[in-house]
Amino acid sequence: MTIEEFFQLSAGKWFSHRTSQDLASKQSKSSKSDVIIETLAVDDPEVVKLCQNYKIDPSHASCGVRFTWKAIESDKEKHSGSTVVVTVPDEGHPHRGKLLQEIVSVEKTSMTGRYQIGSDDALILTTESETIWSEERLWFASPNLRMRSNLIKRSGNFSMASYTSEIRMGGSKPDAKASEAA
Amino acid sequence: MTIEEFFQLSAGKWFSHRTSQDLASKQSKSSKSDVIIETLAVDDPEVVKLCQNYKIDPSHASCGVRFTWKAIESDKEKHSGSTVVVTVPDEGHPHRGKLLQEIVSVEKTSMTGRYQIGSDDALILTTESETIWSEERLWFASPNLRMRSNLIKRSGNFSMASYTSEIRMGGSKPDAKASEAA
Numbered sequence: 280m281t282i283e284e285f286f287q288l289s290a291g292k293w294f295s296h297r298t299s300q301d302l303a304s305k306q307s308k309s310s311k312s313d314v315i316i317e318t319l320a321v322d323d324p325e326v327v328k329l330c331q332n333y334k335i336d337p338s339h340a341s342c343g344v345r346f347t348w349k350a351i352e353s354d355k356e357k358h359s360g361s362t363v364v365v366t367v368p369d370e371g372h373p374h375r376g377k378l379l380q381e382i383v384s385v386e387k388t389s390m391t392g393r394y395q396i397g398s399d400d401a402l403i404l405t406t407e408s409e410t411i412w413s414e415e416r417l418w419f420a421s422p423n424l425r426m427r428s429n430l431i432k433r434s435g436n437f438s439m440a441s442y443t444s445e446i447r448m449g450g451s452k453p454d455a456k457a458s459e460a461a
Numbered sequence: 462m463t464i465e466e467f468f469q470l471s472a473g474k475w476f477s478h479r480t481s482q483d484l485a486s487k488q489s490k491s492s493k494s495d496v497i498i499e500t501l502a503v504d505d506p507e508v509v510k511l512c513q514n515y516k517i518d519p520s521h522a523s524c525g526v527r528f529t530w531k532a533i534e535s536d537k538e539k540h541s542g543s544t545v546v547v548t549v550p551d552e553g554h555p556h557r558g559k560l561l562q563e564i565v566s567v568e569k570t571s572m573t574g575r576y577q578i579g580s581d582d583a584l585i586l587t588t589e590s591e592t593i594w595s596e597e598r599l600w601f602a603s604p605n606l607r608m609r610s611n612l613i614k615r616s617g618n619f620s621m622a623s624y625t626s627e628i629r630m631g632g633s634k635p636d637a638k639a640s641e642a643a
Contacts, residue, residue: 298480298489300626302606307480307491399579420612424484424619428610430602437606442624444482 280400281373282366286344288422289316292448295348299441311351314445319343319363329365329379333391341373342366366394378404410434423447462582463555464548468526470604471498477530479625493533496627501525501545511547511561515573523555524548548576560586592616605629 280288293314300307319326326343330336347361360382368376375395382390392406392413401418412432419425427443462470475496482489501508508525512518529543542564550558557577564572574588574595583600594614601607609625 294487296482296487296489298482298491298624300478300480300491300624302626302628305476305478305493307478309480309482309489311487397581399581420619426610426612426622428608428624430608437602440608440624440626442480442482442610442622444484444622446484 280396282368282394282396282402283342285396285400285402285417286316286318286342288419289344289425290318291316293425293445294351294448295443295445297441297443299439301439302437312348313351313448315345315347317345317347319345325363326365329363329381330367332381333377333379335367335377335379339367340365341368341376378406380406462578464550464576464578464584465524467578467582467584467599468498468500468524470601471526471607472500473498474630475607475627476533476630477625477627479623481621481623483621484619494530495533495630497527497529499527499529501527507545508547511545511563512549514563515561517549517559517561521549522547523550523558560588562588 293316295312295314296309297312298307298309321337321340321343323343325345326340327337329343330340342365344364345361346364347359349359362380362382365379366376367379368374375393378392378394380390380392390406390408392404394405395403397403399418401416404415404417406413410433413429415427415429417425417427423446425445425447427441427445429439429441429443430437431439431441475498477494477496478491479494480489480491503519503522503525505525507527508522509519511525512522524547526546527543528546529541531541544562544564547561548558549561550556557575560574560576562572562574572588572590574586576587577585579585581600583598586595586597586599588595592615595611597609597611599607599609605628607627607629609623609627611621611623611625612619613621613623
């Protein structure tokens with residue numbers, strides 16, 4: 280699967296069920312949200328702007344995606360937000376490259392990372408700042424069931440594992456064939 | 462990584478934090494347990510017996526492992542149990558093959574499945590009966606932090622996703638180097 284195909288398959292409305300397991304306190308917390316994923320044309324003004332913010336030629340972008348989420352059950356944390364993600368492949372290596380991201384939630388933050396699509400069609404997203412390292416693995420169990428595992432390090436120590444099951448909304452069963460998911 | 466190396470790295474005492482997400486009812490449930498993983502010699506009587514139960518020549522087995530678990534918090538389900546797993550590689554393909562298993566818990570059940578170690582060092586275990594299909598992915602984030610995602614179909618429909626973080630017990634931090642984990 281290419282990164283473009285991965286995001287095209289991700290487009291749509293999803294019910295997202297996330298559980299975070301705190302590795303130090305050994306407590307877990309679940310949250311549910313509705314997520315809308317939209318693919319953006321690479322000449323979309325938001326994609327172009329995000330590239331320019333990072334001083335990257337927008338013509339090098341391969342994908343743009345907007346994620347919008349809204350919590351179903353209040354969990355005292357961010358209830359809603361959106362983020363735009365842009366992928367910029369490494370030259371000659373379309374399966375991996377830079378990940379540009381702008382998150383609009385309680386506050387607006389920018390971050391860069393790396394993406395890589397493996398031979399098993401799983402997408403790995405890695406982001407890193409001075410204090411936080413995050414690696415997320417996303418994969419499709421079926422066109423209507425997406426799974427994610429996320430691991431976070433703070434100050435060099437593993438602190439949190441989060442796991443998410445995402446079911447496509449709109450009546451299709453999670454085990455529907457690809458042709459039914461469109 | 463070979464299947465032998467995967468199980469050798471798995472050997473020890475682990476704190477296991479599991480969350481099951483019911484894909485139909487959208488409810489989640491967490492449970493915690495202590496797990497002991499012991500590697501068994503391929504000529505161990507339990508390994509030999511399990512092979513014989515499946516009419517497989519014990520000399521074809523590559524690994525034997527015993528898992529013993531005990532729930533930390535009562536969750537009205539199986540509180541403890543043990544299972545012996547034996548791997549029998551496909552001829553000429555050590556990275557994949559048959560998985561023989563006997564589970565001793567509320568009742569004693571036998572099941573066979575398949576294992577495969579990927580080029581990303583993740584272990585995939587697949588088991589299937591007439592009504593239940595299960596696929597589990599296990600991987601090491603570090604020598605002291607093991608992660609598992611499990612997906613279950615009942616009667617052809619995805620019914621449950623379970624996610625587990627396992628932290629090696631004994632004082633080592635999850636992010637310790639391999640040399641510290643021994």
